[in-house]
Amino acid sequence: MQSPVIDTPVLIIGGGPAGSALAIELGWRGIPCTVVEEGDGTVDHPRLGIILTRTMEFCRRWGIVDRVYNCGFNNDYRLNVVYSTSMTGYLLGRDENVSCNELQPPPQSPVKRQRCPQMWFNPLLEHAAKEYETVDFRHFHKLNGFEDAGDHVVAHCYDSRSGQAVHIRARYMVGCDGAASSVRSALSIKMSGRPVLSYSINIFIRSRELLARHDKGEAERYIFVGPNGTWANLTVVDGRELWRITIIGNEQMMNLAEFDAEQTVRQCLGTDDIPFELISVKPWRRTELTAERFRKNNVFLVGDAAHTMSPTGGHGMSTGVADAVDLGWKFQAVLEGWGGSDLLDAYDAERRPIATLAAATSANNFRSWVSVPDCENVLQEGPAGDVCRAAVGQHMLKAGREDWDSLGLQLGYRYETSPICISDGTPPPPFSVLDYVQTARPGSRAPHAWLADGSSTLDLFGRGFVLLRFSADVSSASLEDAARESGVPLTVITITDPEVARLYERKLVLVRPDGFVAWRGDACPQDASQVIDVIRGVPTRALASV
Numbered sequence: 290m291q292s293p294v295i296d297t298p299v300l301i302i303g304g305g306p307a308g309s310a311l312a313i314e315l316g317w318r319g320i321p322c323t324v325v326e327e328g329d330g331t332v333d334h335p336r337l338g339i340i341l342t343r344t345m346e347f348c349r350r351w352g353i354v355d356r357v358y359n360c361g362f363n364n365d366y367r368l369n370v371v372y373s374t375s376m377t378g379y380l381l382g383r384d385e386n387v388s389c390n391e392l393q394p395p396p397q398s399p400v401k402r403q404r405c406p407q408m409w410f411n412p413l414l415e416h417a418a419k420e421y422e423t424v425d426f427r428h429f430h431k432l433n434g435f436e437d438a439g440d441h442v443v444a445h446c447y448d449s450r451s452g453q454a455v456h457i458r459a460r461y462m463v464g465c466d467g468a469a470s471s472v473r474s475a476l477s478i479k480m481s482g483r484p485v486l487s488y489s490i491n492i493f494i495r496s497r498e499l500l501a502r503h504d505k506g507e508a509e510r511y512i513f514v515g516p517n518g519t520w521a522n523l524t525v526v527d528g529r530e531l532w533r534i535t536i537i538g539n540e541q542m543m544n545l546a547e548f549d550a551e552q553t554v555r556q557c558l559g560t561d562d563i564p565f566e567l568i569s570v571k572p573w574r575r576t577e578l579t580a581e582r583f584r585k586n587n588v589f590l591v592g593d594a595a596h597t598m599s600p601t602g603g604h605g606m607s608t609g610v611a612d613a614v615d616l617g618w619k620f621q622a623v624l625e626g627w628g629g630s631d632l633l634d635a636y637d638a639e640r641r642p643i644a645t646l647a648a649a650t651s652a653n654n655f656r657s658w659v660s661v662p663d664c665e666n667v668l669q670e671g672p673a674g675d676v677c678r679a680a681v682g683q684h685m686l687k688a689g690r691e692d693w694d695s696l697g698l699q700l701g702y703r704y705e706t707s708p709i710c711i712s713d714g715t716p717p718p719p720f721s722v723l724d725y726v727q728t729a730r731p732g733s734r735a736p737h738a739w740l741a742d743g744s745s746t747l748d749l750f751g752r753g754f755v756l757l758r759f760s761a762d763v764s765s766a767s768l769e770d771a772a773r774e775s776g777v778p779l780t781v782i783t784i785t786d787p788e789v790a791r792l793y794e795r796k797l798v799l800v801r802p803d804g805f806v807a808w809r810g811d812a813c814p815q816d817a818s819q820v821i822d823v824i825r826g827v828p829t830r831a832l833a834s835v
């Protein structure tokens with residue numbers, strides 16, 4: 290029997306969070322795509338658990354934010370961070386946080402972060418992707434190789450259920466196939482950065498009694514410090530009975546044959562008396578790596594295939610989802626014919642610096658976790674031990690802040706070097722991982738503000754470009770004409786609320802389909818067609834700030 294050949298505009302390799310997010314983004318835009326995933330969709334060992342605010346904003350646009358809020362996590366469980374010597378050992382410090390239910394969205398966003406472990410988040414995204422008729426999601430399909438033929442890609446897959454080869458011809462292919470990406474290897478794209486921050490081991494356990502049998506109170510994470518520094522942490526998974534322990538390790542690979550997982554769990558618990566069931570043990574390598582390019586001809590890298598980072602801060606998956614959102618509208622533009630020949634290159638220019646920043650921030654978080662000064666006496670009884678524990682507690686509380694509180698990076702990442710955003714000549718505001726001051730400066734996420742009807746400004750963005758007009762006196766005609774002539778979908782929305790106008794700072798603000806500001810000014814630019822050409826990736830002569 291002849292192997293089937295499938296035609297698709299976009300082929301996505303890998304149906305993890307990055308692949309599913311890209312499929313949703315394309316489905317939402319009406320762009321057909323095919324996802325091939327070698328597994329069956331089951332997550333037997335959850336890694337990610339925290340869904341940061343920017344990802345929740347995308348989930349709001351996709352109409353699935355309530356599904357994430359109501360994913361099944363115990364939303365009454367308090368998300369403190371506890372520093373201790375074990376679950377039943379000395380308490381070193383506690384960062385008090387509220388539960389998911391009590392948490393309010395930050396003033397800069399209509400949504401808030403949410404805990405949703407991967408065994409629920411992956412299927413939730415996959416389910417949302419499959420709701421689009423245009424998304425063809427195929428499990429048990431493994432990519433074995435591909436050729437880039439210049440104007441299309443042919444991918445050779447294997448359906449492990451039918452035993453059949455399946456060939457897929459796509460205009461574009463995207464490797465969302467994780468850290469060990471075979472797509473990236475086939476393209477000979479190198480990763481740069483730090484290949485080993487530590488060799489770590491995850492231990493996934495069930496313990497129904499843990500919560501009732503320790504004295505540290507509810508926490509999102511319990512971080513264990515010993516005389517040699519931080520050596521492990523225990524993370525909540527479902528807020529009831531599932532927990533994940535991470536043994537931090539070091540730059541030397543651990544000898545797994547000698548690793549006693551049960552004994553290690555008991556060490557974390559600080560007692561032999563709390564019963565638990567060992568579900569799975571997974572070694573992994575903590576890295577700070579970014580691919581040297583995110584695109585080669587018709588093939589793109591998204592998610593962990595493009596960048597890997599320490600989970601300290603919870604930025605890994607969220608960075609991948611933001612890649613997918615950045616790429617989705619660009620695919621729509623070129624496939625519908627209104628995107629220029631440079632548009633897809635802007636994906637690399639925009640996302641690679643952000644991935645490098647997120648990976649560096651995550652590595653800094655990791656370093657401040659593990660480098661604990663003067664902790665030799667942390668287990669010692671008596672006054673010398675008390676003094677040591679107080680100092681270690683203070684150090685950890687300070688060191689942990691960027692890890693738990695990073696709105697500046699989550700919402701404030703900006704496309705400073707983007708070739709498709711037009712500078713307005715204002716200097717970049719200072720960047721802080723911690724603090725986020727909203728700005729409508731080109732290259733930045735368009736600010737959130739509540740509108741009179743209870744919606745957010747963010748709800749206005751997505752389908753095409755949006756020209757926000759903050760004064761009835763200013764004409765938007767030449768931009769509208771230029772957009773119409775080049776087929777760029779553009780909606781003009783007039784906002785009269787002076788507070789929102791103040792936030793956006795100019796009378797006209799042009800927002801891209803991914804919610805980033807492309808251009809702003811107090812009047813239409815002299816050469817509106819050139820502005821429209823730049824923002825849709827048509828090669829143009831150099832444009833001064835307009």
Ligand SMILES: Cc1cc2nc3c(=O)[nH]c(=O)nc-3n(C[C@H](O)[C@H](O)[C@H](O)COP(=O)(O)OP(=O)(O)OC[C@H]3O[C@@H](n4cnc5c(N)ncnc54)[C@H](O)[C@@H]3O)c2cc1C
Binds near residue numbers: 339468
């Ligand atoms: C301990 C830990 C905790 C973490 N916590 C968080 C967190 O709280 N928040 C957060 O944002 N991030 C977190 N991360 C990072 C997060 O897990 C990853 O960034 C995320 O899973 C990457 O998603 P992805 O879709 O790019 O890759 P993956 O999740 O690795 O998915 C890749 C998919 O591709 C498939 N695939 C691979 N090769 C092929 C092939 N040849 N053919 C077909 N299919 C293929 C695989 O089966 C897999 O399903 C954590 C990571 C770790 C290690």
